[in-house]
Amino acid sequence: MNPGPRAAKPAHFDVDRLIDDRRIRIVVTCGSGGVGKTTTAAAIALRAAERGRKAVVLTIDPARRLAQSMGLSELDNTPRAVKGVDVEAGGSLDAMMLDMKRTFDEVVEDHTTPDRARQILANPFYQALSSSFAGTQEYMAMEKLGQLRARSDWDLIVVDTPPARSALDFLDAPERLGSFLDGRLIRLLGGTARAGGRTYLKLLHAGFNVVTSTLTKILGGELLKDVSTFVNALDTMFGGFRERAEQTYALLKRPETAFIVVAAPEHDALREASYFVDRLSRDAMPLAGLVLNRVHASDAAGIGAEQAVAAAERLESSGSHALTAALLRLHADRLKLAARDERIGERFSAAHPEVPVTRIPALAGDVHDLDGLREIGELFDAR
Amino acid sequence: MGDWEGVRLHVVTGKGGTGKTTVAGALAMALAAGGRRVLIAEVEERQGLAQLFDVPPLAYEEHRVASAPGGGEVFALAIDAREAMHEYLAMFYRLGRAGRALDKLGFVDFATTIAPGLRDVLLTGKAYEATRRRTGDHYAYDAVVLDAPPTGRVVRFLDVTTSVSSLARVGPINRQANSITDLIHSPRTAVHVVTLLEDMPVQETADAVADLQAAHIPVGAVVVNQVRPPHLAARSLPAARRGRLDHDDVLAGLRAAGLPASDGVVDLLVREAADHAERTALEEAQRALVDDLGRPVYELPRIADGIDPTALYELADALAEQGAV
Known part of the structure; x- marks a missing residue:
């Protein structure tokens, strides 16, 4: 098959229409690290608030200055009003940073007796699990989202996703942790051989001793003991973890949710974005569009890149007009970068023609105050 | 010889989007120049190295991906925690039925995705093994380059004992973690941090350097990437x-x-x-902030047309000229 004519330009992703739509209650920004995901989430939340939404933004591990721009100085799990927001349209903006350990502790405290909760919180295995398991952050971000949604203080929740190995971790980790906490292995480790059914019992007879003695050899008896105490203390909560993860997952599939994939015009970032788009469509999750950050836009003004370089070379060899030559080289560099960004963006759109795209130009400086966020918000509107 | 004589394990980290995989690849090429054998390993299951060297997706197997000037060779490996776990079990225990039972019960999943820190021990453990491997009386590789997780997670990733020893206080996992720790805290290791000259990446670089120093992990160079002419x-x-x-x-x-x-x-x-x-x-x-960190600084030019294997040679040369090897 011959390649067709140039792919049609994808639809423009109208962020304002999305945030003005009162039926939308949750916006999730996702994408790989270093693409400006947190900044995008904050800019969207601010713009929504100034257009009249009662918004809260849940950030995960924001860069220090971005956090400061919203007046967040500590990880305290409490949404706080952001100062300096224009509330004339009747909106408001709260912001919070996720404290993953605190959130996990609260889940435990909510689901068991104070005595048991104390036992669990003091357990070394629980402490490691709640503070350093790679998926705990994702799981707790989901948990927090569920909690915020259950309250009626806001009509729009903007959630940033954790800087994961892969953007997909956000969707997969809660399920993984849920099935682990709910699964057979942990019960075996905990010595509560109740669930499972026949196959499980057969397996137990066949290999229980070998398995536990191997586990003891690999992990050491102490760890098994910690896990066992942890599991026994957690006994009443089984099922609860998986159920909660499933509930939040279901929330993400509802039409009130909109996923925004964030990327930069780099192959890696757009590859991740592609995976994510495929995954969302497979799981029938509502994708609103792609925000492509840091796009080098350029105006050729009748002088193309090659023409500019050739002219610069002519001027340089003539030994005059050094300034013009330098400006022409700058101009050529900008055009090349812009052309490259354009190519990379087109490649994504060729594979995903159904995904609307909004491009945010590369800014000279970093964002570190509300004005900077506001400026990005205005760029959502520029076509 | 360059700035890192005696270093056998080069760990490369950086904020997401700074090009740490590209820099790791260029460093591997530079280290291999002149007839040496270098292994580059990735741990994040992103197949970034296959993309970089323009080869088919890598398996849990060392493959030659490039030749360096002067007869050197670069091998690449995508370390996968599950495979490393299986290899580990096979190496230390002859597991028949019990091994299969462990897998069925989800133990491998548990160890590779859930148990805090175990995954990192398995991943760094493989790099540790490759660093020490010998063929005859030579090391199998003259150097190993590890494309590590980004700055925000690198200290926890490398400092495996802190997370694991509080859990597995005895046993082979604990011993393994201890040997890895010895290597990572020794002068045979250098952790290089890649940055761009932008606010957030530089801030994260400064944080990572401070955190690595606090954890007594040797900090290597700061590589400033994508410098404009x-x-x-x-x-x-x-x-x-x-x-x-x-x-x-x-x-x-x-x-x-x-x-x-x-x-x-x-x-x-x-x-x-x-x-x-x-x-x-x-x-x-x-x-100026980067210079204040007091580490050797290398600059790599921005490659306007994007990175391909040819560009890697150019970047490797730039590293060599600035004394990296």
């Missing part, structure tokens, strides 16, 4: 930044070059120069 002479920058370049001079230059010369074109070029000068000023401030 300084087209505008330093003395023109202040005027350029204020948009006060000599309009008529530029117009005359355009005419001399036979280009469309109008006020509109001049205004555009002057605006572009102002933007460039603004960035240059920001970059200079960031560069």
Whole structure:
């Protein structure tokens, strides 16, 4: 098959229409690290608030200055009003940073007796699990989202996703942790051989001793003991973890949710974005569009890149007009970068023609105050 | 020899989007130049190395991916925690039925995705093994380059004992973690941090350097990536930044070059120069912060057309010229 004519330009992703739509209650920004995901989430939340939404933004591990721009100085799990927001349209903006350990502790405290909760919180295995398991952050971000949604203080929740190995971790980790906490292995480790059914019992007879003695050899008896105490203390909560993860997952599939994939015009970032788009469509999750950050836009003004370089070379060899030559080289560099960004963006759109795209130009400086966020918000509107 | 004589394990980290995989690849090429064997390993299951060296997706197997100038060879490996776990079980225990039972029960999942820190022990453990592996009386590899997780997670990733020893206080996992720790805290390891001259990456670089030093892990160089060519002479920058370049001079230059010369074109070029000068000023401030970290600094040029295997040679040369090898 011959390649067709140039792919049609994808639809423009109208962020304002999305945030003005009162039926939308949750916006999730996702994408790989270093693409400006947190900044995008904050800019969207601010713009929504100034257009009249009662918004809260849940950030995960924001860069220090971005956090400061919203007046967040500590990880305290409490949404706080952001100062300096224009509330004339009747909106408001709260912001919070996720404290993953605190959130996990609260889940435990909510689901068991104070005595048991104390036992669990003091357990070394629980402490490691709640503070350093790679998926705990994702799981707790989901948990927090569920909690915020259950309250009626806001009509729009903007959630940033954790800087994961892969953007997909956000969707997969809660399920993984849920099935682990709910699964057979942990019960075996905990010595509560109740669930499972026949196959499980057969397996137990066949290999229980070998398995536990191997586990003891690999992990050491102490760890098994910690896990066992942890599991026994957690006994009443089984099922609860998986159920909660499933509930939040279901929330993400509802039409009130909109996923925004964030990327930069780099192959890696757009590859991740592609995976994510495929995954969302497979799981029938509502994708609103792609925000492509840091796009080098350029105006050729009748002088193309090659023409500019050739002219610069002519001027340089003539030994005059050094300034013009330098400006022409700058101009050529900008055009090349812009052309490259354009190519990379087109490649994504060729594979995903159904995904609307909004491009945010590369800014000279970093964002570190509300004005900077506001400026990005205005760029959502520029076509 | 360069700045890292005696270093056998080069760990490369950086904020997401700074190009740490590219820099790791260029460093591997530079280290291999002149007939040496170098292994580069990735741990994040992203197949970044296959993309970088333009080869089919890597398996849990070391494959030759490039030859370096002077007969050197670069091998690549995608370390996968599950495979490492299976290898580990096979190496230490002859597991028949029990091994299968462990897998069925989800133990491998538990160990590789859930148990805090175990995954990192398995991943760094494989790099540790490759670093120490011998064929005859030679090391199998002259150096190992590890494309590590980004700055935010690198200390926890490398400092495996802290997370694991509080859990597995005895047993082979604990012993394994201890040997890895010995290597990582020794002068045979250097952790290089990749940054761009932008606010957030530099801030994260400074944080990572401080955190690594606090954990007594040897910090290597800071690699400033994607440096733009300084087209505008330093003395023109202040005027350029204020948009006060000599309009008529530029117009005359355009005419001399036979280009469309109008006020509109001049205004555009002057605006572009102002933007460039603004960035240059920001970059200079960031560069000063990088210098304050007191580590060797290498600069790599921005490759406008994107990274391909040819560009890797260019970057490897740039590292070698600046004393990295």
